[in-house]
Amino acid sequence: MTPEKMSKLHSTSEANHRIWHAHEFSELLSLPGVITEFHAHGFAIARVVDTEAELLMIVTETIKQNTGLATNCLLNIEKKLSQKGAQKLTLEVSESNSAAITIYTKLNYKKIAIRKSYSRDKNGKFETALVMQKDLRPN
Numbered sequence: 001m002t003p004e005k006m007s008k009l010h011s012t013s014e015a016n017h018r019i020w021h022a023h024e025f026s027e028l029l030s031l032p033g034v035i036t037e038f039h040a041h042g043f044a045i046a047r048v049v050d051t052e053a054e055l056l057m058i059v060t061e062t063i064k065q066n067t068g069l070a071t072n073c074l075l076n077i078e079k080k081l082s083q084k085g086a087q088k089l090t091l092e093v094s095e096s097n098s099a100a101i102t103i104y105t106k107l108n109y110k111k112i113a114i115r116k117s118y119s120r121d122k123n124g125k126f127e128t129a130l131v132m133q134k135d136l137r138p139n
Helices: 003-011 022-029 069-083 098-106
Strands: 034-039 042-049 052-060 088-094 110-120 126-135
Touching (some): 003 022, 003 042, 003 052, 022 034, 034 069, 052 069, 088 110, 098 126
Antiparallel strands (some): 034 042, 088 126
16 A cells, blocks of 8 residues: 555544645655555554554544454554564554544553643644553463
């Protein structure tokens, strides 16, 4: 998937934050340790360093939300990260994003911290983020 397509999908996801430009995706994809998972209607991007991984973004265009695509995409990127040696996956999610929090909770992510005034929404208002983490090691 091209950075241009990623930017277009990001803009159709009804995200409540700033939309990334193609050059930003291009720069991110060139960084060491960046892992991606793509599907026709979205993608996930994560970064792994040693045994720690961070989910940077997961996107599904609005018309395909609530169909299981994001969940499958996340499970697939978890598998890739685990194969690269990641033992834990950490993510940040806006406290107002209840749909994503529901998915993460179902997939055994645990809230480990709160970051107040962490990011701005698309209107410039500060939002609180939940920091969630999942152990990727087999039981």
